[in-house]
Amino acid sequence: MATERTLSIIKPDATRRNLTGKINAMLEDAGLRIVAQRRMQLTTAQAQAFYAVHAERPFYNDLVSFMISGPVVVQVLEGADAVAKNRNVMGATNPADAAEGTIRKAFAESIEANSVHGSDSAENAANEIAFFFAGTDIVG
Ligand code: CMP
Numbered sequence: 001m002a003t004e005r006t007l008s009i010i011k012p013d014a015t016r017r018n019l020t021g022k023i024n025a026m027l028e029d030a031g032l033r034i035v036a037q038r039r040m041q042l043t044t045a046q047a048q049a050f051y052a053v054h055a056e057r058p059f060y061n062d063l064v065s066f067m068i069s070g071p072v073v074v075q076v077l078e079g080a081d082a083v084a085k086n087r088n089v090m091g092a093t094n095p096a097d098a099a100e101g102t103i104r105k106a107f108a109e110s111i112e113a114n115s116v117h118g119s120d121s122a123e124n125a126a127n128e129i130a131f132f133f134a135g136t137d138i139v140g
Pocket of ligand 1: 054059063093111112113114116117118
């Protein structure tokens with residue numbers, strides 16, 4: 001298993017309910033290290049650009065509105081197989097399908113307000129990390 005890095009976002013539904021610490025504990029308990037982290041307010045342009053791959057999807061405009069509705073916490077997670085490990089602890093996109101013990105099962109409100117984002121491949125992780133962080137921001 002290669003040591004990898006992946007991008008995680010704690011979304012506005014979770015920051016609104018003061019869940020950053022509880023989510024971070026679940027990430028750490030899953031064997032991931034938080035090697036960079038920043039709380040920030042996304043602009044419309046940033047949210048649109050980050051989710052540009054979904055621009056043609058019917059939920060895109062609502063998703064952008066949701067992602068700017070409050071602060072997010074962007075973070076870089078590091079560990080063995082970090083991309084897959086993070087997706088396992090996040091759970092399914094739709095909380096109705098998320099397994100027991102996952103972040104989305106515990107906290108997500110809906111398929112849109114689903115508390116966390118995680119990169120879905122090592123290639124996307126590299127691009128998503130670079131979207132938010134300079135190399136010098138990441139301290140492994
Ligand atoms: P995320 O993993 O950040 O990737 C795209 C996001 O779009 C997803 O989590 C949800 O927050 C949101 N979304 C809203 N509706 C849907 C849908 N029908 N299918 C997938 N993602 C959706």
